[in-house]
């Protein structure tokens with residue numbers, strides 16, 4: 195093992211060692227990939243022993259709230275929850291007029307001025323609120339329901355609501371039929387569309403005028419366009435005007451687009467403006483469904499795919515186009531606090547030389563990649579659709595893979611990428627909780 199470390203440097207060593215699974219980290223490793231467990235074990239090791247102090251209760255009429263002061267945190271029971279709230283965190287989250295500006299929703303408090311050994315001087319509560327007086331006499335008021343929602347104990351439960359699908363689940367899905375006119379005119383219709391899109395990672399808008407302009411208009415109704423080396427709106431045929439297989443007639447296996455961007459584009463739109471010929475059906479499949487199957491069947495494979503950084507690259511020198519893009523990151527990206535999957539970076543065409551991983555880890559990675567590929571290739575996970583003029587497909591490019599059949603004849607496809615943040619912003623504006 196020793197010699198290969200020199201290739202990767204000291205910083206990388208710790209996590210490579212992680213993958214070698216020396217037995218002292220084995221427990222941590224396993225726990226790390228089941229976030230809650232990590233916290234459980236971390237907390238039980240680090241919680242100071244409960245001091246023999248008595249639980250304090252709120253006002254006599256509020257038996258639903260009681261607390262115990264520890265060295266660095268408050269243990270707060272509220273309805274059926276137990277929260278552990280660090281004192282610096284509590285002071286930092288004071289929403290009083292001098293600490294927080296409700297007009298801008300921004301903090302005014304300088305967190306660096308908070309004594310890291312701060313402790314409440316006095317605590318009292320009534321039915322819905324707990325009041326903490328700090329040593330300098332500043333008083334903070336917290337809604338108990340706010341704490342229940344935003345405390346770690348409240349937030350770690352929160353994951354994006356998704357329906358993971360294979361072909362048969364998708365067939366049963368109640369996908370709304372929404373049209374260009376309805377979406378352009380009605381927020382309710384747009385909301386219906388976005389709710390389906392966020393649940394399934396794909397959704398359609400029908401009866402769209404067959405033009406790049408109308409496609410752009412409907413794109414802008416959903417979010418902001420993510421301009422890229424392929425343009426703002428792209429509109430292409432199989433003329434190899436660009437140095438990429440997409441611009442030919444050959445089949446494309448399932449993939450995520452722009453894996454060679456440090457942040458792959460969040461959403462992609464396709465509108466087939468014309469096809470006189472055969473073939474060219476679109477393949478779609480839920481990458482998260484496949485990845486969750488890998489997690490279930492072999493957690494180690496899943497871990498490896500979340501840890502090993504892989505490089506993707508786009509090199510183009512065709513006509514006037516000179517581009518060289520590089521993106522590096524694991525194939526599966528999970529939030530570190532709860533292990534929820536949020537981004538997949540799977541594109542076997544654009545994956546470039548693996549040169550940052552020692553030989554034994556690389557083998558584990560190939561095994562894990564094979565397991566994921568096997569899942570992704572199961573026919574029962576695939577859906578095939580023929581894109582027709584008028585039907586615009588939206589794809590969550592962080593989750594759903596696309597591909598196509600080979601085709602004959604003239605085929606013109608237009609579309610664009612969207613900024614993911616702005617699509618989510620539209621959804622939140624319409625009242626979707628996300």
Ligand SMILES: C[N+](C)(C)CCCC[C@H](N)C(=O)O
Pocket residue numbers: 424428430438439440449450451452453541543544
């Ligand atoms: C034609 N269009 C602009 C949509 C995509 C071109 C990008 C193709 C590239 N191989 C990738 O998968 O990212």
Ligand SMILES: O=C(O)CCC(=O)C(=O)O
Pocket residue numbers: 440446451476596597598607
């Ligand atoms: O031609 C198609 O249907 C899709 C090609 C493709 O993968 C892309 O443009 O990103």
Ligand SMILES: [Fe+2]
Pocket residue numbers: 440449450451596
């Ligand atoms: Fe693509």
